[in-house]
Amino acid sequence: MDDQDPFGEDRPVPAWAEGLPTPVPWQDRGHDVVYETPWMKVTQHDAVAPTGRAARYGVLRFKNLATGVLPVHADGTVTLVGQARFARGNYSWEMPEGGAPFDEDPLQGAMRELAEEAGLKAGAWKRALAIEVSNSITDEIGLTWIAWDLTPVPLDPDPTEVIAVVRVPFTQLLHEIERGAVLDGFTVATAYRAYHMAREGQLPGWLAHAMLTRS
Template sequence: MGAQPIPAWAEGLTPTPPWQDLGHEVVHQTPWMKVTEHKAIAPTGRAANYGVLRFQNIATGVLPIHPDGTVTLVGQARFARANYSWEMPEGGAPFGEDPLDAVKRELAEEAGLAAASWKLALKIEVSNSITDEIGYTWIAWDLTPVPIDPDPTEIMTIVRVPFLSLLHEIERGAILDSFTVATAYRAYHMAREGLLPGWLAHAMLTRV
């Protein structure tokens, strides 16, 4: 979705040398990700072995905001950290699919919602030291209910909470999902800076 721009302060600066990739092998692969091990040369000239987790999808997420300033979140058990996580609806877009089409599907499947209005919130690198994963998140409003259809491995709990309550729980450390945290703060900035409809921003920032 477009080339990465250069920050204004970096114009004219000489970048450090890049890493050199001397070849790799795939050491593990599933339908969702693969791990590659590379023979590499670091920017300092030092030889290094480098493992990279390469995802097979583009990460997507959406923060659905209702007219009263509440947001829909989903709760589910996560395997990797053996915890229960409250998140906005999230999923993956297969390479070659428009990520917006994929996140619309996730919004319906996980939260039982469709949205008529969408605004891109973030494009982020999720953990760029060891993965190549790129993620896109959106703010969505003008919501209508649709049939829910979760993945066969998922049991979702769906809640609506005031947007400011979401920020409070993030600040308390009760919500740790990086996509949700980053998108919530971006939504707050967008509401404060006039980047969302005025009526929606007012509802988000005044309902507690």
């Protein structure tokens, strides 16, 4: 996964889809931009569905690729950040997350967020997920990593952010996800992916052991 563009035209096809007829795509017959900020825009499209039915379709289009990193310490703990989120008006515990301009190496974006939000620098990185965040109404795509060999650096949060930083056992993060106390989709997906990677030998053995046994 680290060596290819998971969102490119040559992305792999699931094994069960091989040999099936080519799906009929949606058709886009033009669009208007109805709202725009430096970070995203909303477009309204005259579209034709795969069934042939005409439709008006609104899409939220992002101007950055979403990035996230789950920082894992040698003792099996992970660093998480807490912050107030505007859209749902709630407080959210998450791994460090942010965005990278499409012309930037997304790993550099993840490194920047790790430093700014968690005050950490990592010596080792491994790609965890490539994900379409909510592909029915947005075109947002994202990449996440597992990072270790961590050292502290100065915090530098965004001027709009008030961030709390905690360090908890990886198994406790999984427990809080199961309880519904951690709901951020990027974090949930990456935590379960990290658990799979630890179980399947895709992380260093000493790190996997610490993650799975520290409570």
